[in-house]
Amino acid sequence: xxxxxxxxxxxxxxxxxxxxxxxxxxxxxxxxxxxxxxxxxxxxxxxxxxxxxxxxxxxxxxxxxxxxxxxxxxxxxxxxxxxxxxxxxxxxxxxxxxxxxxxxxxxxxxxxxxxxxxxxxxxxxxxxxxxxxxxxxxxxxxxxxxxxxxxxxxxxxxxxxxxxxxxxxxxxxxxxxxxxxxxxx
Amino acid sequence: xxxxxxxxxxxxxxxxxxxxxxxxxxxxxxxxxxxxxxxxxxxxxxxxxxxxxxxxxxxxxxxxxxxxxxxxxxxxxxxxxxxxxxxxxxxxxxxxxxxxxxxxxxxxxxxxxxxxxxxxxxxxxxxxxxxxxxxxxxxxxxxxxxxxxxxxxxxxxxxxxxxxxxxxxxxxxxxxxxxxxxxxx
Amino acid sequence: xxxxxxxxxxxxxxxxxxxxxxxxxxxxxxxxxxxxxxxxxxxxxxxxxxxxxxxxxxxxxxxxxxxxxxxxxxxxxxxxxxxxxxxxxxxxxxxxxxxxxxxxxxxxxxxxxxxxxxxxxxxxxxxxxxxxxxxxxxxxxxxxxxxxxxxxxxxxxxxxxxxxxxxxxxxxxxxxxxxxxxxxx
Amino acid sequence: xxxxxxxxxxxxxxxxxxxxxxxxxxxxxxxxxxxxxxxxxxxxxxxxxxxxxxxxxxxxxxxxxxxxxxxxxxxxxxxxxxxxxxxxxxxxxxxxxxxxxxxxxxxxxxxxxxxxxxxxxxxxxxxxxxxxxxxxxxxxxxxxxxxxxxxxxxxxxxxxxxxxxxxxxxxxxxxxxxxxxxxxx
Numbered sequence: 001x002x003x004x005x006x007x008x009x010x011x012x013x014x015x016x017x018x019x020x021x022x023x024x025x026x027x028x029x030x031x032x033x034x035x036x037x038x039x040x041x042x043x044x045x046x047x048x049x050x051x052x053x054x055x056x057x058x059x060x061x062x063x064x065x066x067x068x069x070x071x072x073x074x075x076x077x078x079x080x081x082x083x084x085x086x087x088x089x090x091x092x093x094x095x096x097x098x099x100x101x102x103x104x105x106x107x108x109x110x111x112x113x114x115x116x117x118x119x120x121x122x123x124x125x126x127x128x129x130x131x132x133x134x135x136x137x138x139x140x141x142x143x144x145x146x147x148x149x150x151x152x153x154x155x156x157x158x159x160x161x162x163x164x165x166x167x168x169x170x171x172x173x174x175x176x177x178x179x180x181x182x183x184x185x
Numbered sequence: 186x187x188x189x190x191x192x193x194x195x196x197x198x199x200x201x202x203x204x205x206x207x208x209x210x211x212x213x214x215x216x217x218x219x220x221x222x223x224x225x226x227x228x229x230x231x232x233x234x235x236x237x238x239x240x241x242x243x244x245x246x247x248x249x250x251x252x253x254x255x256x257x258x259x260x261x262x263x264x265x266x267x268x269x270x271x272x273x274x275x276x277x278x279x280x281x282x283x284x285x286x287x288x289x290x291x292x293x294x295x296x297x298x299x300x301x302x303x304x305x306x307x308x309x310x311x312x313x314x315x316x317x318x319x320x321x322x323x324x325x326x327x328x329x330x331x332x333x334x335x336x337x338x339x340x341x342x343x344x345x346x347x348x349x350x351x352x353x354x355x356x357x358x359x360x361x362x363x364x365x366x367x368x369x370x
Numbered sequence: 371x372x373x374x375x376x377x378x379x380x381x382x383x384x385x386x387x388x389x390x391x392x393x394x395x396x397x398x399x400x401x402x403x404x405x406x407x408x409x410x411x412x413x414x415x416x417x418x419x420x421x422x423x424x425x426x427x428x429x430x431x432x433x434x435x436x437x438x439x440x441x442x443x444x445x446x447x448x449x450x451x452x453x454x455x456x457x458x459x460x461x462x463x464x465x466x467x468x469x470x471x472x473x474x475x476x477x478x479x480x481x482x483x484x485x486x487x488x489x490x491x492x493x494x495x496x497x498x499x500x501x502x503x504x505x506x507x508x509x510x511x512x513x514x515x516x517x518x519x520x521x522x523x524x525x526x527x528x529x530x531x532x533x534x535x536x537x538x539x540x541x542x543x544x545x546x547x548x549x550x551x552x553x554x555x
Numbered sequence: 556x557x558x559x560x561x562x563x564x565x566x567x568x569x570x571x572x573x574x575x576x577x578x579x580x581x582x583x584x585x586x587x588x589x590x591x592x593x594x595x596x597x598x599x600x601x602x603x604x605x606x607x608x609x610x611x612x613x614x615x616x617x618x619x620x621x622x623x624x625x626x627x628x629x630x631x632x633x634x635x636x637x638x639x640x641x642x643x644x645x646x647x648x649x650x651x652x653x654x655x656x657x658x659x660x661x662x663x664x665x666x667x668x669x670x671x672x673x674x675x676x677x678x679x680x681x682x683x684x685x686x687x688x689x690x691x692x693x694x695x696x697x698x699x700x701x702x703x704x705x706x707x708x709x710x711x712x713x714x715x716x717x718x719x720x721x722x723x724x725x726x727x728x729x730x731x732x733x734x735x736x737x738x739x740x
Contacts, residue, residue, distance in 0.1 A: 022313070022314060023313075023314040023315045023316050023317065023328060024315065024316040024317070024449045024465045025217065025316070025317050025319075026316070026317070026318045026319065026447070026448035026449045027217060027317075027319040028318075028319060028320050028321050028447075028448075029214035029215060029216070029319050029320075029321040030214060030321060031214070032210065032212060076537065077396070077398075077537060078396035078398075078688070079394045079396045079686055079688060081685075081686050081688055081695055081696075081697040081715060082697075083697060083713050083715065083734075085737065086737050086739070087737065088736065088737055088739050089699075089736065092685070092699070092713060092736070092737075093685035093686065093697055093698070093713075095394045095685065095686045095697075113739070128207070128208075129207060129208040130208045130209065130636075130647070130648035130650065131208050131209040131210070131211070131634055131636050131648065131650045132208065132209070132210050132211070132212075133211045133213075133633070133634060133636055133729070133730075134210075134211065134212040134213060134214050135213050135214075135321070135322055135693070135719070135729075136213050136214040136215060136320070136321030136322030136323075136350075137320055137321030137322050137507070138321075138690070138693065140636055140717065140729075140730050141636075142636040142637075142638055142648055142730070142732065143208060143648070144644075144647070158638050158647060158648075158732070158734065160636065160638065160715060160730060160732040162695065162717065162730070164690070165321075166537055167446065167447060167536055167537045174688070174690075174695070175688075175695050175697070175715060175717070175730075177697065177713070177715040177732040177734070179638075179713065179732070179734030179735075179737070180734075180737065181643065181644065181647070182640065182641050182642065182643055182647075182734070182735065184641070184643050184668070209634045209650045211632070211633035211634045213632075213633075261722065262581070262583075262722060263503070263581035263583075264501055264503060264579045264581045266500075266501050266503055266510055266511075266512040266530060267512075268512060268528050268530065268549075270552065271552050271554070272552065273551065273552055273554050274514075274551065277500070277514070277528060277551070277552075278500035278501065278512055278513070278528075280500065280501045280579045298554070315451075315462070315463035315465065316449055316451050316463065316465045318448070318449060318451055318544070318545075320508070320534070320544075322692070323505070323508065325451055325532065325544075325545050326451075327451040327452075327453060327463055327545070327547065328463070329459075329462070343453050343462060343463075343547070343549065345451060345453065345530060345545060345547040347510065347532065347545070349505070351722055352631065352632060352721055352722045359503070359505075359510075360503075360510050360512070360530060360532070360545075362512065362528070362530040362547040362549070364453075364528065364547070364549030364550075364552070365549075365552065366458065366459065366462070367455065367456050367457065367458055367462075367549070367550065369456070369458050369483070392683070392684060393683075393684040393685045393686050393687065393698060394685065394686040394687070395587065395686070395687050395689075396686070396687070396688045396689065397587060397687075397689040398688075398689060398690050398691050399584035399585060399586070399689050399690075399691040400584060400691060401584070402580065402582060498577070498578075499577060499578040500578045500579065501578050501579040501580070501581070502578065502579070502580050502581070502582075503581045503583075504580075504581065504582040504583060504584050505583050505584075505691070505692055506583050506584040506585060506690070506691030506692030506693075506720075507690055507691030507692050508691075513578060535691075
């Protein structure tokens with residue numbers, strides 16, 4: 001029997017399988033749907049923080065941003081590899097929760113250049129994936145994210161996210177690299 | 186906004202998502218269907234080796250067993266943790282391809298106690314999973330496997346398999362622990 | 371430049387590297403030392419439960435066993451694929467915490483055949499690995515475990531463990547298949 | 556016995572362990588040393604392609620670039636999530652081998668804006684990691700990469716790499732996001 005035949009018979013076996021196993025099934029594999037939902041969750045959170053900041057001020061925005069960071073990022077796993085869009089040396093990278101919070105809502109003297117990216121009155125946020133790579137226990141996406149300001153102007157960023165599952169099964173951002181599009185000269 | 190509300194809005198966002206992303210999608214996550222197919226493939230291979238052995242002799246069975254091992258086990262990754270059902274000390278564990286081959290079809294003087302498990306005229310093989318745990322990039326199953334001999338007698342073994350994906354995306358057995366049921370006294 | 375030369379120059383580059391990176395380093399890779407420690411931890415826990423049971427009775431043994439299960443197994447991740455040494459159909463597999471606890475210390479009417487494996491006055495437990503396979507984020511071991519009773523008699527079992535890291539970085543048993551050695555006839 | 560005591564005894568057990576297991580050991584966990592070597596390999600390859608291009612022309616540079624891409628990237632796994640430093644819409648992302656090759660050495664009419672990043676006479680390349688996160692079976696780095704041109708001018712980019720191991724145990728780049736530093740206004 002040739003290898004191709006072995007595979008043919010395996011495929012045949014598969015074709016006649018019951019669709020699902022009996023017994024206890026635990027499936028931790030990350031799904032495309034879950035990845036897209038996590039991206040949408042990030043977008044929605046950005047707009048929500050902007051809204052609450054415009055309506056109720058920075059402290060309210062900060063309180064929400066803390067909840068979002070704690071729910072959506074993986075800082076509790078040791079570090080997040082986070083390169084926000086607008087940070088500059090020597091504070092380009094925000095591997096700590098404090099650095100992420102300062103980036104989103106400002107107001108932290110330890111990060112004096114941060115004005116609060118999420119306080120820029122964003123009204124919409126849309127993800128346009130170039131690629132989604134699900135490795136099984138992690139998933140990475142790369143693409144454009146288009147963020148609309150109050151004046152209707154759209155800012156486009158190139159964004160990479162790597163999501164991992166925590167013990168509770170929730171996707172968290174472990175890597176986040178965002179950059180303005182290259183302006184060819 | 187409370188954390189529960191954040192999740193509610195995330196869930197809402199998810200509910201209105203497009204079902205699938207655009208762009209390049211690579212999904213290496215192991216599926217339940219693929220796991221069940223791999224188990225069936227093992228069962229079918231066992232019966233096939235038995236059949237060809239009965240019809241054409243040990244050399245033909247050995248040739249098929251080599252193809253099966255090369256296609257279904259992960260020896261090329263360095264080792265397989267294989268505890269076959271009927272092996273004894275000091276050759277209980279078969280971490281090498283040669284040890285697996287000897288177990289299935291015998292005839293290797295380096296493994297003098299091996300008579301060839303796959304040469305026992307098995308006619309049927311059925312998997313009854315107690316649990317399937319898909320970690321995403323690997324999957325482990327545990328349950329009963331019932332193997333029927335030519336005389337209709339069924340041998341039941343307790344079996345654990347861990348499957349991993351190779352670079353080509355095919356599931357391979359990386360761990361295989363099989364044991365006769367405990368005979369309570 | 372040939373591929374072999376590329377690798378030679380890569381190797382040269384590696385040889386002149388600083389030994390360690392600057393910056394934040396998070397290394398979740400499972401180490402051989404951690405795997406061996408987790409195995410020893412299981413052995414020690416078994417003997418400890420036996421000791422406390424002999425000295426203080428089943429309730430004390432049960433209380434310790436609960437702590438051990440909660441600290442060393444991964445039931446909180448959804449299920450553990452656990453085939454204990456001495457269980458029989460239809461309760462061979464113990465995918466729940468309750469099933470594991472009953473196996474170790476008995477006393478659960480839902481598992482009437484369980485007398486408490488850890489109450490058998492074990493005085494020593496030693497692991498003799500045939501193979502350790504560290505996949506990076508999980509590790510599987512296979513080998514003999516020799517358990518000594520109060521009378522000095524040694525029981526040898528064939529044992530497979532798969533360990534995973536939880537969010538806190540601690541190894542937990544996700545798969546555990548134990549079986550008496552095959553008694554060749 | 557309290558949980559803290561259990562851990563103390565586990566730690567004690569670990570302290571008295573033999574340093575290494577007997578038996579077959581396969582350790583696929585990614586090491587910090589391997590990650591740093593892979594980064595250095597990328598830097599060295601960039602300078603090598605530049606050198607050979609300056610000395611022998613684009614075809615020679617292209618031939619080397621193909622070898623580098625095939626050896627160092629993971630295109631054979633389905634796609635690489637690659638956002639090079641200087642690409643523009645609608646060809647920002649290079650998920651295919653052809654797109655990566657065009658970026659490095661140009662000359663592909665399908666990517667008309669690519670002049671060949673590796674042909675810019677780079678003479679040095681140095682990595683300054685902000686963070687290295689080793690998940691076990693993958694590793695992600697984020698930091699500055701400083702590339703020196705023939706005129707001594709240094710270009711600094713913010714770079715994220717995710718490395719995975721292939722079946723042969725070699726690290727490959729699965730994700731690569733590179734961007735010029737944000738020029739604050």
